[in-house]
Amino acid sequence: MKLFSILSFICFFSANMQLHAQKIYGTRNAKISFVAPSDDDVKAVNNEVSSRLADNGAISFSLLIKGFKFGYAEMQDHFNNEYLESNKYPRADFKGTITNIKEVNFAKNGTYKVTVNGSLTLHGVAKNIAANGTITVNNGKISALAKFPIIMKDFKIEASAVTDKVNAEISAVYQ
Amino acid sequence: MKTWLKIVLILIGIGMISGGIVAYKIFTKPHRDVTAEKAVTLTAQGLYDAFRTNEANANQLYLDKAIELSGEVLEVSANQDGKTVVNFKTNDPLFVINCTFKTNPGELKTGSNITFKGICTGYIPDANVVINEGVLIK
Secondary structure (H helix, E strand, O other), X not given: OHHHHHHXXXXXXXXXXXXXXXXXXXXXXXXXXXXXXXXXXXXXXXXXXXXEEEOOOEEEEEEEHHHOEEOOHHHHHHHHHHHOOOOOOOEEEEEEEEOOHXXXXXXXXXXXXXXXXXXXXXXXXXXXXXXXEEEEEEOOEEEEEEEEEEEHHHHOOOOOOOOOEEEEEEEEEOO | OOHHHHHHHHHHHHHHHHHHHHHHHXXXXXXXXXXXXXXXXXXXXXXXXXXXXXXXXXXXXXXXXEEEEEEEEEEEEEOOOOOEEEEEEOOOOOOEEEEEEOOOOOOOOOOOEEEEEEEEEEEEOOOEEEEEEEEEOO
């Protein structure tokens, strides 16, 4: 009986080790910025994006809407109170996969082109999006960059007085 | 001058003035200055406990509010725009209070206790509570 419990203990731990063999990179201060294509003044940046990237291709981003800083305070108020309703929907989340992760060699320096597919939840609406980006490996330091458009009506954001879409760019330097 | 023309001109004038006022408001409204605001005083652990136990309630209490936070410095770093970021320690090794300074706080030591005042932007489960636009109090 004792032998059995020791064996099952060992089995349990080795199985656990297997599960945790994948490497996860993280940061709490990735940067996302966006700009309206029709008006350069409509732009904002958020430097407190939490992100995780696993070497099996799983990637996630979470950010707080109130963390977006605009050049103009009045625009920031409209963005929070009228368009994004950040008291009701304080967070945006993306969970996805890098579909060609096998082409990224985390042990070799270089910039690798990647495609990301996943679900973006914004303003209480979840929608699948795809984006092209890059992963850069530089002496063990991993960073990721992607650009993608966000269409306001896809996320039920009524901002037609300002813009129909914004171009977003996300940049993460992982630790 | 015909009366209807006068009315039209007056209306156009009113429109231009009110448009000007709106534009003036948009482009001149100052950003929040946290140093001038009365803050809610909390420890890093207290803020974490509030969000972990009841996020909706903590959002009501702290979201968008000025917070004066005391705690132990776990890490000091800089964000991609060169602003100083301090992570405050909590009793959960994976969870911190992530605080970004708007002004340079000078040298901060890991393991020291500091007080920071900033604006709480919310809670990211399994990661951190975010406070930004902050200044060093002591």
